[in-house]
Amino acid sequence: MRRLPKLKTVIIAAVAYIVAFIFLFPYLVMLLTSLRPGKTLREATYLPSSYEWSNLANFFTGGLLDNLLVTLKVAGGSTILVLLVALPAAYYSARHKFKGRTAFLILVLITQMFQPTAMVVGIYREFFELGLVDSIWALILVNGGFNLAFAVWILNAYFSSIPRELEEAAFIDGNGRFGALFRVTLPLAMPGVITALIFTFIAAWNEFVVALTLTTSKENQPLTVALNSFIGQYEVDWQNLFAGSVIATIPVIILFALIERKVVSGLTAGSIK
Template identity: 50%
Template sequence: MAIAPARTVPVQPSPQPRTRKYGADGVSRRTMVGRIVVGVLVAILFLVPYLVMLVGSLKTRSEILAVPPRYFPQDGLQVGNYLTMWSTPETPLTYNLISTVVIAVFATLLVLLVATPAAYYTARFNFPGRMAFLFLVIVTQMLQPAVLTAGLFRQMLVLDLNDTWVAMILINAAFNLSFALWIMHSFFAGIPKEVDEAAQLDGASRLAVLFRINLPLVWPGIVTAIIFTFVASWNEFAASLVIMSTAENQPLSVALTKFIGQYATSWQYVFGVSIVAIVPVIVLFALIEKRLIGGLTAGSVK
């Protein structure tokens, strides 16, 4: 009996899936382009006010007040504004800049000196009233110098510190201490206690454990506290306006208001001083950025 040959059914080739081009990190090019566009738009949004200040500092006062507005200098770049503003009769800007630097730097150092051991102790030891202490510390963050200016002024008079750098260093340190303590407390609490115990078994003292073991691990928190305290002290205005009465002792934030009069305002100098006040903060971020990123990524690779 003959067997009929089996029918062969042609196999239809399966449709090839559409291939998408991906970058090195697995993100499609369309997504990458979208992120770049959004990033550029956000950067422009934040940079426009600073560009307006920069361009305004290179104009004459008449150009700034011109109607319709002139977006770019028509009479040439007035670079001389940055020279003449230091010798204006309104305020001695050189002394104001020195005052601002001294107050911000020493207030930051004082905060680190007090907050670092306090954060370490509250993170490592359970003592009676620990949570109440931390709660009171965070409550002080709700109080601003503008609300307490009258009391601060009276207190500095009693201590004979009114109109001095020491007064503003203490005030700025006091109002930034709570944030620095809390941020470093969270970093210290994230380090296992077994790390300290292992170091102590090897013969390290408590101070050696703090400075040689813990501080390198909490470096991102220290950097955050430095940036926050320095910027807040650099920009502080309300307490400085009340406490500092001598023109030479006032910081830049107060000296800036001297160019704003009742009937006329030297806008070219207002913009120029604002640009000068921004530069040290930018330099601080540029110097500390690599250390911050390095500390954040130090434990990400095993």
């Protein structure tokens, strides 16, 4: 007969479900509010008496789909830029003991302490001089620059934890430096690469202050700025605001669903020949 779970297991599972519910409850409220008719917003009930699905349809008919595409371009471009710069920087600093290496890593860590909000005036002035105000490229460069430090640090830690002997064995098999990097080192460091990718993508996806400062036209505004237009001086359009927020979370959920398996496979990929 199947044994009953131990009391400790039951308690841990119950606590886990409670914590999960606490974190998921605001998203459930957001979803239900996005489906409420305007006249029922002040009802003291969690479940609406009727549902208005047109609130979600207004996201596509109201022009917010273009802003969602802008956000995808900014987040995707920033992620690609960070990986292209962080991978060689982290690999070189992990494999070579050059003069000033410690100072370089400390300087990289210090730059992580700066926030775009505190430098928004200087950032605007710089991109104004470059003629990049109200452009997607400005948002990509800013988000990539402010997330680069974390990516370098996390990738440097992963590359340093991989034994050099694995690359030397690849050299004996006829691989060059790049062959050993892409066939041995990168697969083993894939958890770190995925972590840097997720961090950069989510940070660029949620960024608001710099995007609000650097973009002036509606077609170049990311979704975070476009959703802010539903908040007026005397009234807030809660249905459309929450409907847009619900749809904005879907790409992030899909990203995590796709990457979760890659993180697990990256733990063992390349460990055997």
